[in-house]
Amino acid sequence: MLQPDPVEQLEPDEGFRLDALIGQLSGSENEEPAPEQAQIRETLYNFGFIDEDSKREVRRKTLKAVAIPGHLVPFASRDLPVAKGWGTGGLQLTFSIIKPDDLLKVIDQGDDDSVNAVNLRRLIQRTTGVPITTDTTAASIVQTRHRVPEEPLHEDQILVLQVPMADPLRWVQPYIERSTEMHAEMDYAPIWVYMYESVVHSGDMDISSQYPVMVEGRYLMDTTPCPRYDAPSLHMSETLYLYGAGREKRIYAIPPYTRVEPLEFEDFPFRTEHKPEQSCEKCGNSNTYLTRHYIEGKHGGEGRWAFFCSDTSYCQKQILIKTGKKAEKVSGE
């Protein structure tokens, strides 16, 4: 069976101005990097961009977050050449754990090629030089925003999630001091009222993303704007999940094999938004999270709505396995 290439160099080498600069400084402009080039790169850009003290801070707080699953750990968030709110928390986590022999995958809402994913990937690659892949199973670190990959992750992988709003109690308690106390006292009644109200207003649980979950029966945790569909994949997962909120200066984590239970009522149990009758128009799968896209009609004709897999690399892989070819563009007619 045809398998996709696990390692794909997404960025052309000539695009790396830093490498060209290093080549000039070291006097060798050969394709093969000279040993001294690594040292020059280190002086120009620290490995993983941020300084070692900052990395140590992030690592220490990450360890604390892993030790207390689901607990929001404050950390000294650094400025990065990315606006806060555009993945600085996830970036700092990735920069603090990445090693030269890692294989990185960066996705945004399941998509390898969205603007946010491409920008962050470029930054990480230019400041670390690590290889990049789109294959979820091959990557050692997966940085993601708003999605958990479809393919099951394993013990030797780390999933880093970018978090815009870390505290699940923010909807019901805007004061951080008070919500911290509520977490300490397990005072989660207001979020239950929020869910009760959701049932009363819509007749069912209408929280489609950021679904609140209870971690190890102790801490209420925000699943980030990941769809409700992804919440079950956190339960007893083999992988370490790290969540970084750069703007809110919080890290939290789900270590491997941790109980993660979505909040639910006895008469309104938790359900995913999966609809088996819908399937991806590219790969034909109906067991993945699908997103709706508008397809422009040919020659100015009327377009239509279509469903595609949110996880593009998984979709590509499925097409490749089924047909041996890459995906073709879906037509509006």
Added chain:
Amino acid sequence: MSDNKIVQNKKWVLRADNLTRRYGSGCAYCSTITGPDHDTNQCQICNTVIACSGISFELGEGETLGIVGESGSGKSTVMQLVNLSVPADEGELWYRQSGEYDKEPLNLLTLDKFKRRTFRNQQLGIVHQRPELGLNMNFTVGGNVAEKLLMAGWRNVGNIRQRASQLMELTELPPTRLDDDPHTFSGGMLQRVQISKALSSNPSVLLLDEVTTGLDLSVQARVLDLIKRLQWELKIAMLVVSHDLGVIKQLATRTLVLKNGQIVEHGLTDQILEDPQHPYTQLLVSSTL
């Protein structure tokens, strides 16, 4: 426990011994230069405010105890101390379950935060003067009543709504308005919603903090009638704080009179209103319109 008892009642459910709450660092002279005799509760040396000092009382099973005094006399501080929402600087607050008078009472002030919250949710119900203090105005009326039930571990929406409807009927509110916004309710109705919420967990003690203040006379009368009916039907112990002697006369069997953070007179409500002994109480009674 201290011997400074106001009433010897063997069947008490709640008992306060020398409760004191200060706002400020305090000094050696605070206790000697503040209080009713000095007509101030602020220390002139260190500026500490003695919000209440040496408050002792017993609240019997099914009894209603009134606390009366002018603004700034420390009534609401006593209520906050009993509601475990502020810590006491001195004193003890004892609780024992109704009917379990032979058992060792529980000192509520020694509980950690988690146990305090659990106790407050399960055994205390409070009705505030301003509904927005007791209710979340962003939730529906049903959501507000449901909060204590959800806190107590109820996880069935159908059962929660049934219980909330029962409580609304009990407090003379139309159950059809369960899913309405609290902003669409009148002041008197909001007080009833607060009472429904307070009663949802079947508390041992109900705390009423100026419940009728700000309501017009006819609505005041209806709320007082409701409280009296609940008192009669549920046999629940109540602590009523008010500056209105009319409310105290209607509800309380015994009354404490507070001035500058200290109790100046205590006794049966009728006795206090008919034959006040302390000059301050005489002034309060004579000031009644």
